[in-house]
Amino acid sequence: MLRIDCPCCGVRDHSEFRYGGDATVERPAHDNPDLDSWYRYVYVRPNPKGLHREYWQHVLGCRQWLVVERDTVTHSIHSVSFSRRQRA
Template sequence: MLRLDCPFCGLRDHDEFSYLEDGSVTMPSFTDTSERAWFEAVFLRENPRGKHVELWHHVNGCRMVLRVERDTQTHAISKVEAAHPVWRDMAGTAAKPGRKRKTKAAK
């Protein structure tokens, strides 16, 4: 079974996640109305063997979008991080089982 180590929730089964898309594809700008550019970005994808970047959504957890580096042959996961740089700074701040969330002291 594939397990992802969510930076917010810890190690979880893949059943909690939903695959979103290829994380290595750069979509055209919304101002680019070229049919060819959008066709290539949406339909012409590589099917790489080996290390690959994917985006996964932690649907049954913290609901964050994660950037996962995975080997498509062995399914070995080498890296899991928040997809957006701002979210990466927040990693590890969510309450995990057995850990109390830090709260501000009452005045």
């Protein structure tokens, strides 16, 4: 069981969360009509070995979308932050 330290709710089991995919890819602007930008955003992933930033939502808690820095080799979690605070 991964244990995710939600900045709102504290340390919780990963079964309370929903995985939301790669947080390093930049979503194109909503009105960007460029097919290639969207293709790369939706389908192209580097699949790194080691540290990776990914989205998780605390669905059975505060419902915040979080950015979790996880090591894909050891599954150890290095940081957890609100996704809103990341960009704002």
